[in-house]
Amino acid sequence: MTNPPPEADDEFESVLAYLKESRGFDFTGYKRTSLMRRVQRRMSQVGAGTFADYIDQLQVNADEFVALFNTILINVTGFFRDPDAWDYLRDQVIPALLAERSPEEPIRVWSAGCAAGQEAYSLAIAFAEAIGVDAFRQRVKIYATDVDEEALAQARQASYTAAELEGLPEGKLEEYFEQYGGRYSFRKDLRRSVIFGRNDLVQDAPISRIDLLVCRNTLMYFNADTQTKILERFHFALAPRGMMFLGKAEMLLSHTRIFEPLDLKRRVFRKVANSPVGYSHFVSHGYPGRRPADVSGLDQLREHAFSASPVAQIVVTGEEVTALINQQAEIAFGLSERDIGRKLWDLDVSYRPVALRPYVEQARLERRSLRIKDVEWRRAGDVVWYEVHVNPLLGKEKSLLGVSVVFHDVSWARLLLTELEHSNRQLESAYEELQSTNEELETTNEELQSTVEELETTNEELQSTNEELETMNEELHSTNDELQTINDALRDRSLELDDLNDFLESVLTSIQAGIVVLDTEMRIKAWNRGAEELWGVRREEAEGTHLLNLDIGLPLAELRPVVRDALGDAESSAELTLDAINRRGRAVVVRLLCSALRGAAGKSQGALLMMEEVGRPG
Template sequence: MTKNTDHSDSDFSNLIRHIQESRGIDFRGYKRTSLERRIRRRMEEVGCDSFASYHSFLEAHPQEFVDLLNTVLINVTSFFRDTDAWDVLRRDVVPRILERKGDNGSIRIWSIGCASGEEPYSLAILFAEVLGTVDFCRRVKIYATDLDDAALNTARHATYAMREVESVPEPLLERYFERTNNHYVFQRELRKCVIFGRHNVVSDAPISRIDLLICRNLLIYLEADTQAVVLPRLHYALVNDGFLFLGKAETQLARSRMFEPVDLKSRIFAKVPQEWRRTAGGSLSLASDAGNARTNQQARLMESIVDGSSTGYLAVNAEGLLVFANVHARRLFDVQETDIGRPFQDLTISYRPTELRSRIEEVRNSGRMVRIEHQPFTRPGAEPTRLTIEVAPLVSRDGKAFATLISFFDTSRVYLLQQEIEAAQESLETTIEELQSSNEELETTNEELQSTNEELETTNEELQSTNEELETMNEELRSTNEELEVANEEMRRQSEEAGEYRRYSESILRSIDVGIIVLDDNLTVQSWNRWSENIWGLRSEEVTGEPFLDLDIGLPVQRLRRPLQDILITEAPVDPLEMEAMDRRGRRITCRIRLSPLLFDNWLARGAVLIIEDVTERARSDAFTSYLGRIVGESLNEVYFLDSSTFTFHLVNKGAEEKLGYPLDALRQIALHDLMPDIDAIAFGRLVEPLLSGEKAEIVFETTIERSDRSVRQVELCMQYFPREQPPILVALAHDVTERQRIGMEDSRAETTSG
């Protein structure tokens, strides 16, 4: 049974050492029963039945450290926990601190074991209520420390659920928190004055010059000897008139000589000033009331301070045994607990990183410190470093050396800086030489510059003259620019007019009821109006740029080749042409084509213009007219065409010439009434007046017509007036009624005889 217990104790110690080495948290000072109970709780949850198996589990699952620390480091806290104690703090302690600090003195507060931040933020509210936000931010600094990184991370965010701020009075909640969704966020300005950090009060050096230190419900978890180490640290951290605020269950200071109660019920204490002195080994120690004898608590305090140092310390006594190694030296040189008390010369550190045995002997003989600088040293799996080693005697009060202290300082940075300085020194010397050479060159250059300066002065005078000329030129350019602006405006106006004229011309071309085709001097189509599109069935964009003579349209364009070439050569128009063609609907049409040269300002032909007119109906009308003319012309009936104003003969047919006995040329000199013996000019005018005025469409009357041989005959004249013809014309049809009158007279005589 005893053997199993010893084995369990050893496994537990190894587990605690592993936690310290892996996470830097030293649980050796915590109460064994409480610590073991909480660790076993985690062992049950992960299924480990021994400390050794849990040790292995931690090595295989590093993330288990988070759950383990959350279990061991119980973070039970709230805002203004134990309200009565906080009221005493506000009423009795805060005014005394402010009174001693005056109006401008800075106030330093330390909250140990701050957990998720409720305690330091409660302190911030407490002091802000008294000082005001502005003075609080200017004067107060609150340090909040804990071992639990997760809790510190929560504290830094300063965000709390509604249930977590239930203990905050409503006015303070509204004043110092901002509500975001279902959470409350502590005021940003005050939050900046709270500094969170990871700190182990058992092993790390304490924060100093503290006016108010809050360490509630931490000491109850520590062993008595650990408490004896921590309490002097708290005493050291406080200023002489500082205050310590403990938890309700902590009674350790009821009879302490380092603190006196301010309010014992609320566990608020004031520091009792003590004298600090240096020990023979150079460490700080509290002087006791019993003749400055060092107590166990003081020894532990000094050991903790040395262990918290970043310098490695080894102590070798007069017998050559290693009697002390602080935490940093143990980690640096892998010194084990079992190495303490062993001969120093048997340890690796005695000759690595450098030979120290002879140096220790030298110090013992001379009594003077030996310093070995920048020795190279490399730990397994770590970066190479440089160590500066000091070997110094430790002398007792009677002046005798009783041990040798070996100090190891990491001077890697210093060594690198020295190397850089040496390199910089060499570079500087080279630079100085270069500067001297450059200085000589600069002197030469200076002389050249002086000469150049004189030349520049001359050039400057020339430039001034040039500048005056440029100013004159600038004036001229300004005047020219104004003229150009006027010219530009005129060109713009002309451009607008040209554009308007072009649009006007295009409108005319579209509106003309004839085809207009413009060709260049290569007989390529340049313009093709709407009439041409409608007749030939090709759009303007389809033919523009195409050779005219290659177009496949209903017009026999090849017959126009020679006339077009003649126009380009002679630069004169040709006689109109009439050609049979076929429009886009397949209808046969007759086209009258007029060809003219396209002349420019120099009267040179640059192309040709074709004007095409559909004269199909006109041709038919002319043919019909010709047909009628032939019939009328050959008719034996007399047809007279008379001038409507003079009544002279304008044209007569063949029958009229034969019966009147006059040729046409002679008749054109004679008026119709000149051949009427019975009617003079005036009477004839009155006779045709109704016809000329439009009162009558035609008049018919009988009269006597005299022939060229002076013989007469009776005729019936039927006359019509055509005012719309050009010129207006009178048409008379003469019918010889002589025979009809003779027959009539004979019939009359016959009737008379029979009667």
């Protein structure tokens, strides 16, 4: 093939410059020979004779950008595509992400624009390699989304040809895939941590609290304004100090924007905490002349926007004074403008439908957002379910401005969960029946096949029967595959239900000290992990047992009068230092705090014990 004349190279560079200026994507890092060949292929399809003619086509037909990008990015999806960038992700990004989190803390990953799933499964392999298969199954959730339902269906199958697996590092095929005929399926135990779903990046709400967001060569299909909106959604989706991994063709973000570049060459960025989100933070290099419009009256606009929000919201200052109440909060909880300026704890909403004080205090002290799930509120004979978000409002240098309490009405979700559980039970029952039938048919097939093999040389009629049985076996395998698909869908639903229940457990579990909650009869209502570690009694053994009947190394006789005081007096609170025997049989000194569990009416409804090992007997 002869080299193009120098003037053709200059004209081709003008096409790349136009793509960079008009759409904000840089293809100059691609190999010129293959890149020019693909552009010329598209030019021939639209009848453009020269590069200048093709630029005219792009100017008058915005849809041509999508067709061109699809032509340039042939076979864009693949395992570990752009190995150098993935090596950086595995060697630098994932270790840094893990170092900032405790060994038990869950990790949430979002693969946006996942196509047929190769990128999502590449992420699964990378994290499994970093923390081990067992820890991966317990800690990591990978949410893979796309707008293409056919691509999502293929991704859920997790089945690929040998050619589609060419990007896998050496040795990973045998470790992470199982061969069925001429195709390879991703390991089922790891597949359960990858959740596929449809999400339109432009219209649908983003997934929240994401630690690592991967969106490679997807933004280029949108114009500059839409890119800005999507990047703002990505900024919202990321957890504090969350990281974002883009494709190599996408333009670099400015150092002063809401994403801090960690490696510009490989397009890895970190979320900048507390940065303002606006159009100016996402302006591409190709738009130096764009200026924001002059907007006045923003304070009044923000005030009306807050008041008209469809979600009930209350904002308190750093001194716990009620500063803002929107219309939905007034309607839902009987508040009014007269309550602004009062202490939050003087308002009924501070303790019903849920006691807010510990969560607000925790959000203030830890500077992190909290969620309170499954909050029931009975109002005018109706039951409303809320998910309450408690968010610290931080200023510059992480100074606390106040705390926002948002009540999200999730009654529809509760109803949906009930329906899903019912459907889940029905599907499980049907699956068990079909599985039993399948096993019986396979047993019958084996018996018939054995008879056919013995008689096939002498009886042509039995040979015909044998062929029919083989056909039946193939149909059974097809039925089994369909049942497997149903099973995967059931697991996906189960994982979603698990996510809804995990948070309720996490608050009690995350407290390292031993926590025991007693009812008025001194029976144990709650027994956390710290208590298990201290006394060696599992939660299921302790809960429901009378405290004085519990066989542990704590001198219960000394504890009895203190507990009885707490049960009789709502203001009771006591601290003891006791000699005890821990679960390992060692003598220890335990500091024990006992306080009454005060109800809404001010009476004791039980007792709360906090126990912590403070040393050994002198």
